[in-house]
Amino acid sequence: MPDFFNFLKPKNELENQGEFAENHPYIPEELWIKCPVCKNAILSSDLMENHKVCTKCGYHFRLSARQRVELTVDENSFAEMDADMMSTNKIGFPDYEKKLRNAKISSGENESVITGSCTICGEKAIIAVMNSKFMMGSMGTVTGEKITRAFEYATENRLPVIVFTVSGGARMQEGILSLMQMAKTSGAVKLHSDAGLLYITVLTDPTTGGVTASFAMEGDIILSEPKALIGFAGPRVIEQTIRQKLPKDFQSAEFLLDKGFIDAVVQRKDMKSTLAQLIRLHKENDEGGAAL
Amino acid sequence: MSAYDHVTAARANDRPTSVDYIKRLFGDSFFELHGDRRFADDKAVIGGIAELNGKPVTVIGLEKGRNLKERMARNFGSAHPEGYRKALRLMKQAEKFHRPVICFVDTSGAYCGIGAEERGQGQAIAENLMEMMTLKTPILSIFIGEGGSGGALALAVADEVWMLENAIYSVISPEGCASILWKDPSKTAEASECLKLTAQDLFKLGVIERIIREPKDLESRIFDSLKNLIADTFEKKAAIPAEKLIEMRYNRFRKF
Numbered sequence: 001m002p003d004f005f006n007f008l009k010p011k012n013e014l015e016n017q018g019e020f021a022e023n024h025p026y027i028p029e030e031l032w033i034k035c036p037v038c039k040n041a042i043l044s045s046d047l048m049e050n051h052k053v054c055t056k057c058g059y060h061f062r063l064s065a066r067q068r069v070e071l072t073v074d075e076n077s078f079a080e081m082d083a084d085m086m087s088t089n090k091i092g093f094p095d096y097e098k099k100l101r102n103a104k105i106s107s108g109e110n111e112s113v114i115t116g117s118c119t120i121c122g123e124k125a126i127i128a129v130m131n132s133k134f135m136m137g138s139m140g141t142v143t144g145e146k147i148t149r150a151f152e153y154a155t156e157n158r159l160p161v162i163v164f165t166v167s168g169g170a171r172m173q174e175g176i177l178s179l180m181q182m183a184k185t186s187g188a189v190k191l192h193s194d195a196g197l198l199y200i201t202v203l204t205d206p207t208t209g210g211v212t213a214s215f216a217m218e219g220d221i222i223l224s225e226p227k228a229l230i231g232f233a234g235p236r237v238i239e240q241t242i243r244q245k246l247p248k249d250f251q252s253a254e255f256l257l258d259k260g261f262i263d264a265v266v267q268r269k270d271m272k273s274t275l276a277q278l279i280r281l282h283k284e285n286d287e288g289g290a291a292l
Numbered sequence: 293m294s295a296y297d298h299v300t301a302a303r304a305n306d307r308p309t310s311v312d313y314i315k316r317l318f319g320d321s322f323f324e325l326h327g328d329r330r331f332a333d334d335k336a337v338i339g340g341i342a343e344l345n346g347k348p349v350t351v352i353g354l355e356k357g358r359n360l361k362e363r364m365a366r367n368f369g370s371a372h373p374e375g376y377r378k379a380l381r382l383m384k385q386a387e388k389f390h391r392p393v394i395c396f397v398d399t400s401g402a403y404c405g406i407g408a409e410e411r412g413q414g415q416a417i418a419e420n421l422m423e424m425m426t427l428k429t430p431i432l433s434i435f436i437g438e439g440g441s442g443g444a445l446a447l448a449v450a451d452e453v454w455m456l457e458n459a460i461y462s463v464i465s466p467e468g469c470a471s472i473l474w475k476d477p478s479k480t481a482e483a484s485e486c487l488k489l490t491a492q493d494l495f496k497l498g499v500i501e502r503i504i505r506e507p508k509d510l511e512s513r514i515f516d517s518l519k520n521l522i523a524d525t526f527e528k529k530a531a532i533p534a535e536k537l538i539e540m541r542y543n544r545f546r547k548f
């Protein structure tokens with residue numbers, strides 16, 4: 001093929017894996033934290049009090065899955081499901097075991113998602129929270145399995161589902177089995193939806209690739225944290241494909257709101273009460289109809 | 293043949309495309325339908341209604357084009373959101389009129405660009421995955437060349453997936469895999485092995501039901517036997533009640 005063809009040929013959309021590597025700061029233990037956006041130093045205790053949102057510019061620091069659960073659900077109400085489920089190297093991909101081991105150590109988790117039942121301001125729900133610290137929230141077989149089981153449990157018990165997404169996309173090390181998780185989870189979402197039950201997605205920074213192209217975009221209501229990067233392809237992949245710089249704020253939550261792909265951008269401090277309100281508005285009475 | 297030989301064969305410029313399959317399988321009975329009724333007509337996706345051994349079927353194909361002019365017009369088979377929405381519209385139409393759906397998959401992936409993002413590429417693919425899972429009519433997907441990731445899966449949530457012997461199906465291109473893994477895009481041969489993207493590998497993993505042997509001269513007999521195989525398959529699926537069919541489709545993907 002001449003170069004001309006290669007120039008024109010579009011790139012594969014999931015080549016954005018690794019694009020969002022650990023270049024965003026998590027909350028360290030130090031006294032002063034430098035905000036990566038406004039560069040101001042903020043007192044760690046102030047930051048914690050402010051739900052890990054920069055007190056100067058409003059930047060929403062990334063949260064681990066546990067921190068997210070803590071901020072979202074009622075105290076001691078989280079009962080984790082499938083906590084011990086762990087990935088194996090099913091297609092014999094080079095060094096995958098080592099990657100998994102490192103991800104477990106750096107994240108303190110067994111996979112890129114935690115799932116469980118909880119109450120939010122007293123409202124019962126099933127919650128799934130992805131974790132960027134575990135292989136950039138990539139979708140492995142166990143990720144897909146835990147999310148699928150969460151939906152199946154919710155369908156059986158007639159409960160709403162809340163999913164917080166953060167993901168670089170598919171997990172290359174699981175090859176086609178990673179891709180199959182997109183279909184598997186979408187199937188479970190569809191059966192939950194067909195049963196007349198509520199599904200809310202909360203997109204957090206960044207949500208891309210196979211997660212965007214499956215359960216992240218399948219909610220009845222799609223919320224996002226401010227300024228989160230949300231897209232199918234990662235910005236670097238798009239820039240390589242079209243050979244030009246992307247406009248500022250392209251693929252931001254606010255951009256998607258403007259284009260009609262999400263329902264609302266919600267501040268972190270308002271997320272819990274917003275979720276509780278939305279669940280209440282969809283609550284069934286004993287006859288199975290709406291409570292109002 | 294190495295995995296990379298399959299990659300090369302799947303991408304070969306002289307390989308038959310969806311248009312060729314449609315012509316050889318359905319002849320003049322194919323009536324093309326255009327547009328997604330929302331934004332545009334994406335030429336990377338060709339769709340319509342045709343007759344297969346006297347019975348109506350809905351046909352949808354990702355089309356790369358057969359020469360440079362066609363390839364440019366069809367965006368090298370990389371669909372925009374409107375392409376996936378057009379496909380879904382035709383599938384819903386097939387459901388309404390109780391005719392089976394056959395999808396031909398041949399794409400390096402869904403398009404990555406400004407317009408594709410603005411119009412919700414992720415949402416379009418996600419909606420197809422969801423809706424195909426419970427479509428009340430049989431779906432068969434045949435991978436005839438490249439099966440690139442989510443852009444291929446969006447036409448492959450099917451009751452059965454078949455692959456041509458030299459077709460490939462992968463979560464990421466070997467080039468992309470090599471550049472992430474070894475920071476060296478030239479190690480595509482090694483990456484091709486690792487990804488388990490050949491029809492043989494995918495059959496072993498239970499991802500596909502059938503491998504279609506490719507005779508040396510792909511133009512010849514393959515189409516007649518393929519036609520009968522498709523007709524037989526649809527006849528068997530038609531005997532299954534819709535609810536059972538959907539349950540089987542769900543379990544087909546639930547096992548992964």
Ligand SMILES: [Zn+2]
Nearest residue numbers: 035038054057
């Ligand atoms: Zn700041």
